Amino acid sequence: MSLIDRAADLLGSVPQPQRKPVAGEGPETLGPGLIERAVSNDKQLSDEEVVAPAPARVIGRVSRTLNIDLGRLRQQRMITPDAERTPIAENFRRIKRHILANVASSTAGPGVNLIMITSALPGDGKTFCTINLAISIAMEMDRTVLLVDADVAKPSITTALGIKVAAEQGLMDVLLHREIDVADVICKTDIGKLSVLPAGTRHARATELLASEAMRALLQEMAERYADRIIIFDSPPLLSASEACVLATRMGQILVVVEAGKTTEAMLKDALSRIESSNVVGVLLNKGAAPGSGYGYGYGYGYGYGDSA
Numbered sequence: 001m002s003l004i005d006r007a008a009d010l011l012g013s014v015p016q017p018q019r020k021p022v023a024g025e026g027p028e029t030l031g032p033g034l035i036e037r038a039v040s041n042d043k044q045l046s047d048e049e050v051v052a053p054a055p056a057r058v059i060g061r062v063s064r065t066l067n068i069d070l071g072r073l074r075q076q077r078m079i080t081p082d083a084e085r086t087p088i089a090e091n092f093r094r095i096k097r098h099i100l101a102n103v104a105s106s107t108a109g110p111g112v113n114l115i116m117i118t119s120a121l122p123g124d125g126k127t128f129c130t131i132n133l134a135i136s137i138a139m140e141m142d143r144t145v146l147l148v149d150a151d152v153a154k155p156s157i158t159t160a161l162g163i164k165v166a167a168e169q170g171l172m173d174v175l176l177h178r179e180i181d182v183a184d185v186i187c188k189t190d191i192g193k194l195s196v197l198p199a200g201t202r203h204a205r206a207t208e209l210l211a212s213e214a215m216r217a218l219l220q221e222m223a224e225r226y227a228d229r230i231i232i233f234d235s236p237p238l239l240s241a242s243e244a245c246v247l248a249t250r251m252g253q254i255l256v257v258v259e260a261g262k263t264t265e266a267m268l269k270d271a272l273s274r275i276e277s278s279n280v281v282g283v284l285l286n287k288g289a290a291p292g293s294g295y296g297y298g299y300g301y302g303y304g305y306g307d308s309a
Contacts, residue, residue, distance in 0.1 A: 069162025
C-alpha cells in the first residue's frame with residue numbers, strides 16, 4: 001500500500017469532533033564553525049537589549065540567549081521541557097523516534113538530518129507540529145536542534161515561541177548579504193539544546209533565493225558540519241507557495257501535516273505530487289479525535305520511509 005493510500009485511510013478513519021482550531025498556526029560556502037559560534041555562548045540579554053533598535057544590518061551578534069515564553073507554549077497546548085507526561089508529548093516521542101532512526105541509519109543519504117515540516121493547506125497545524133517536534137528532539141540527551149523558520153512569506157516561529165529578536169534578521173538576510181554570517185542571526189534559547197534561525201527580511205524573490213547556490217552551501221554546512229544536530233524547517237504549505245516545493249528538493253526527510261476533516265484525499269495527492277515522494281517519511285494527522293486525550297484532537301502517523309507515493 002502506498003503512502004498516499006495509507007494517509008487516505010488515516011483521514012477516513014478518524015472521527016471529526018466539533019472543536020476550536022488549535023492555537024499556534026497561524027553565498028559563498030560558509031567557513032567552519034559559523035553555526036557553532038552562534039550557540040556556544042551563554043550570555044543572557046535583558047528584554048531591553050533584545051528589542052532595542054538595531055542597524056539594518058547587524059554583524060557579529062553571536063552571544064544571544066533568548067527566553068522562550070513557556071506559559072505561552074502551554075496556552076497553545078505545546079510541549080514544554082518541564083511538563084508532565086501528556087498525550088501530545090507521547091505522540092511526538094513516537095514520531096521523533098522514526099526521524100532519529102532514519103538519521104542514524106547506515107543507509108541514510110546525505111542531508112538526512114535536514115527535516116522539513118509542511119502541509120497541504122494553511123491552517124493545518126504545521127507550525128504547531130514543527131515546534132513540538134523540535135522541542136521533543138531537543139530533550140534528547142545527545143541531540144541538538146536548529147529550528148529554521150522557512151515560511152518566509154508568513155513567518156510565525158518567533159511569535160509562537162514568544163521571543164522577540166532585534167531587527168528580525170534571519171535566513172533571507174544570510175542569502176542576500178554576503179557579509180552576514182549565519183552565526184550572526186541564529187538565536188540560542190533557554191531550552192538548552194534548541195536554537196532558532198528566524199525567517200528574516202521578506203523578499204519578493206524568496207523562491208529564487210531558496211533555490212540559489214548560497215542556499216545549497218548553507219544547507220550543506222548545516223547538514224555536514226555537526227553530526228549531532230537536527231535541523232528542522234517550518235515550510236510554507238505545498239498548495240499555497242512555490243517556496244515549499246523548492247525547499248523540498250533539498251531536504252533529507254519531509255513530514256506532511258494534514259487536518260482531519262479538512263484536507264481531502266485529492267488535496268493530499270495534489271500536495272505530494274509537487275515534491276519528491278521518496279523523501280516523504282510520514283503524514284501527520286492533526287486535530288483528529290484521540291481516545292483518552294481529553295483535548296478533542298489527536299495525531300495519527302502514517303510512516304513510509306522510502307516509499308513511492
